[in-house]
Amino acid sequence: MRLSVIGCGYLGAVHSAAMASIGHEVIGIDVDARKIASLSAGEAPFFEPGLPEILSEGIASGNLRFTTDMAEAKGAKVHFIGVGTPQQADGYAADLTYVNAAVDALLPYLNPGDIVAGKSTVPVGTAAELAPRIEAAGATLVWNPEFLREGWAVQDTIDPDRLVVGVASRPSTGSGIDDGSDASTSSATDPAEVLREVYHPAIAKGTPFIVTDLATAELVKVSANAFLATKISFINAMAEIAEVTGADVTQLADAIGHDVRIGRRFLGAGIGFGGGCLPKDIRAFSARAEELGRGESVSFLREIDAINLRRRERAVHLVVSAFDDGVVGKKVTVLGAAFKPHSDDIRDSPALDVAVRLKGLGAEVTVTDPEALENARRQHPQLNYVDDRDEALRGADAVVVVTEWDEYRRQLSPEHAASLVAGTIVVDGRNCLDASAWRAAGWTYYGMGRP
Ligand code: UDX
Secondary structure (H helix, E strand, O other): EEEEEEEOOOOHHHHHHHHHHOOOOOEEEEEEEEEHHHOOOOOOOOOOOOOOHHHHHHHHOOOEEOOHHHHHHHOOOOEOOOOOOOOOOOOOOOOOHHHHHHHHHHHHHHOOOOOOEEEOOOOOOHHHHHHHEEEEOEEEEEEOOOOOOOOHHHHHHHHOOEEEEEOOOOOOOOOOOOOOOHHHHHHOOOHHHHHHHOOOOHOOOOOOEEEEHHHHHHHHHHHHHHHHHHHHHHHHHHHHHHHHHHOHHHHHHHHOOOOOOOOOOOOOOOOOOOOOHHHHHHHHHHHHHHHHOHHHHOHHHHHHHHHHHHHHHHHHHHHHOOOOOOOOOEEEEEOOOOOOOOOOOOOOOHHHHHHHHHHHHOEEEEEOOOHHHHHHHHOOOOOOOOOOOOHHHHHOEEEEEEEHHHHHHOOOHHHHHHHOOOOOOOEEOOOOOOOHHHHHHOOEEEEEOOO
């Protein structure tokens, strides 16, 4: 099928390449000429495992092209909107400037019968507001939220754990799960059927395909992220209690995680969540709920946010209090800058926040990261950056692990690290090190919510 993808950031670039890899003919469109040049050359403008491979394959096959010219969207059957919805500069709400601009720019090139599929994370009600403009062009709007995780984005796009398509004025099916049994009765122009065709390979493998109304589809995305953020902040709240009682939050997480109703995933206590999604999505959700007069329904999200931000402070406090005479002038090496491993994304990175706070308190901070240094350097030029991990560790008075890359978690032996540093203080901001091995190698180990 001919597809266009508007917005070629973390979401759109991966979506374009992934759709080409399953056999569609894809045009990726973005206003950023540098990004388009890089993608057209088969180079991913950001670090995402597996993306360079499917980009080159798609370009070589002729199935995948990138352009800054919106006119090239003309002729595609489905137009995916994958532009960013960042937090507004002066508030918690989502900034919909890019979504509106993308739709406005696309309108002149829509053919009657086309489908516009919103993938961006938007406040509930956005699709209903956009729909009349798209319908006036004879096209149909659906909302098809994206659940990809950075670092696993290619896999999550080609092989998602569920597909959700919100359509206008279609009642949801009884169970909410559209299992395809009504395919023979649906018309060829049913937009959900067209999306089903787009995602055929995943659906054939059994991926649930859930058809909802527009509002539900929008809400599925924000509520999923709100739930994940809540899970992380829940365990971080338990870490705070553990800290005053001498309990160990990692054992607690293991123990409660064995209950299948709870599950162990996303119970990793540490310096908390960051990135381009969870923080801004819970804030936008609060803002939208307030607008809807239902602020109290999600007022707990304010607390989730507050717990999350407190954990960064806690990591900083552990470093500062590890020294009898404070942190001023101390050499602190920060292992990690990305908001999580397998990513070079530093948007709202708790790792960099910890580094910046330590610098603000007078420490001499050196940051290293396998992938995110270039981005970090650009955003925080005041910090000292060293590419080589061992070079970064040399002479440090304290080490702080803030992104659980394998390079630090598995591949750095505590004995080797001890041979490089000046002081054997380690703060494990992700509870990712083997505390007993580090202690055995002579380190004073501090975890998050661990004795
Ligand atoms: C998230 C959602 O997982 C994804 O479904 C959605 O589409 C976009 O937002 P992503 O931002 O890529 O994806 O990262 P995710 O893997 O969810 O991690 C978010 C943050 O939570 C990271 O900073 C991570 O370090 C932190 N985290 C995660 C924890 O602190 N503890 C955990 O147990 C898990």
